[in-house]
Amino acid sequence: MSTCTKCDEEAVITREYEGRSLCEKHFSIDINKKIKRTIRKHNLVESGDTIAVGLSGGKDSAVMLEQLVEIFGERPDVEIVAIAVHEGIDPYRDESIGAAEELCEQLDVRLEVGRYEDYYDLKMDDVADTGELGNCTYCGIIRRDLLNKLSREVDANKLAIGHNLDDEAQAIMMNHLKGNMQKLARMGAMSDSDTHEMFVPRIKPLLDVREKEIALYSRLHDLGVIDRCPHVQEGSLRPMVKSFLNKLEAQMPGTKNKIVSHGRDLSDIVDESIDWENNVDEIQECERCGEPCSNDVCRKCQLLEDIRSD
Numbered sequence: 001m002s003t004c005t006k007c008d009e010e011a012v013i014t015r016e017y018e019g020r021s022l023c024e025k026h027f028s029i030d031i032n033k034k035i036k037r038t039i040r041k042h043n044l045v046e047s048g049d050t051i052a053v054g055l056s057g058g059k060d061s062a063v064m065l066e067q068l069v070e071i072f073g074e075r076p077d078v079e080i081v082a083i084a085v086h087e088g089i090d091p092y093r094d095e096s097i098g099a100a101e102e103l104c105e106q107l108d109v110r111l112e113v114g115r116y117e118d119y120y121d122l123k124m125d126d127v128a129d130t131g132e133l134g135n136c137t138y139c140g141i142i143r144r145d146l147l148n149k150l151s152r153e154v155d156a157n158k159l160a161i162g163h164n165l166d167d168e169a170q171a172i173m174m175n176h177l178k179g180n181m182q183k184l185a186r187m188g189a190m191s192d193s194d195t196h197e198m199f200v201p202r203i204k205p206l207l208d209v210r211e212k213e214i215a216l217y218s219r220l221h222d223l224g225v226i227d228r229c230p231h232v233q234e235g236s237l238r239p240m241v242k243s244f245l246n247k248l249e250a251q252m253p254g255t256k257n258k259i260v261s262h263g264r265d266l267s268d269i270v271d272e273s274i275d276w277e278n279n280v281d282e283i284q285e286c287e288r289c290g291e292p293c294s295n296d297v298c299r300k301c302q303l304l305e306d307i308r309s310d
C-alpha cells in the first residue's frame, strides 16, 4: 500500500480520479470538507433550519447523520432530528431500526419512526411480489410519502437524504434513457421548495461523495449496518446502469464526476427551456389523502388501492 500524499502514514485509499492517496486521518478530514463544500455551495443549510435526516440504517444515511451532527451539532440555530421508516420487512427492518436507535443515542439526536402498518395499514412483507410494478417502485412511492409526512410531523423545513455521487450519476443516466426532461431539469443538491407547501424540500449533503468512499468511511468509523432488502428484484434498469457506470469508471477514472457536473449544466439549460407554467400539471391536493400531487388521486393512493383490491 502506498503512503499518504499529505503525511508519512500508510494510505487507506488511492484516488485514481485525482491521483493521490490519503491516510485514515486525511481521508476523514477530506470527506468532511467535501460535505461542507457541498452544503455551502448550494446553501443547503441556513440559520433557523430544522433538518429532518432520513435514516435507513444503511451506511450512507448513517455517515450523513454523523457528519451533519459534527458540522451543525454545536449550532444553537440549527436543529437536527432523525426520522426512519419501518416498511414492515422482518427481520431486516427491525435490525436496521435498532441500529438507527443506537446511532441516535450515541449522537444524542431525537429519532422518530413511522411504520407502514400504522399509516397505511399494510406491511411490505404482505404485499411483496403481488403488484405489476416492481417491489422497489411500490415501496419507494410509499416511503417517499411517509418521509415527507414525518418531516412535517417533526416540524422540519428540510429533509436530508443520503443520496451520493453514484446515485446522482445513475439518476442522470436513467433520466436520459427514459427521456424524462422534467425530472432531469429538477435534479440537483436541493429540490424545488416552491412546488407545494406540503412538500418538504429535500437536500443531498453527500452529493459529491462517492459510494465507495462512503463505504470506506463507514467502515473506518463503524457506522451503519448492511442495507440489503430481501424484496429487491433482479433485472430492473438501475442495477444495469450502476454496473455500466462502474465499468466506465474503472477504465476512465473521473467519469462519474463528469456525468454529474455535465448533468448539472444540462439540467440548468433544460430547466430554462421548459415552459413550466403551461407544460406542467398543476400541483393540487389528492382527493383521498390530501397530499400534494398532479392528479385527482395521488400515485400512492392508486397503488394502495391496487394492493388492497388484489
Ligand SMILES: [Zn+2]
Pocket (backbone or CB within 6 Å): 004, 005, 006, 007, 008, 009, 022, 023, 024, 025, 026
Ligand atoms: Zn495523511
Ligand SMILES: [Zn+2]
Pocket (backbone or CB within 6 Å): 286, 287, 288, 289, 290, 291, 297, 298, 299, 300, 301
Ligand atoms: Zn393520496
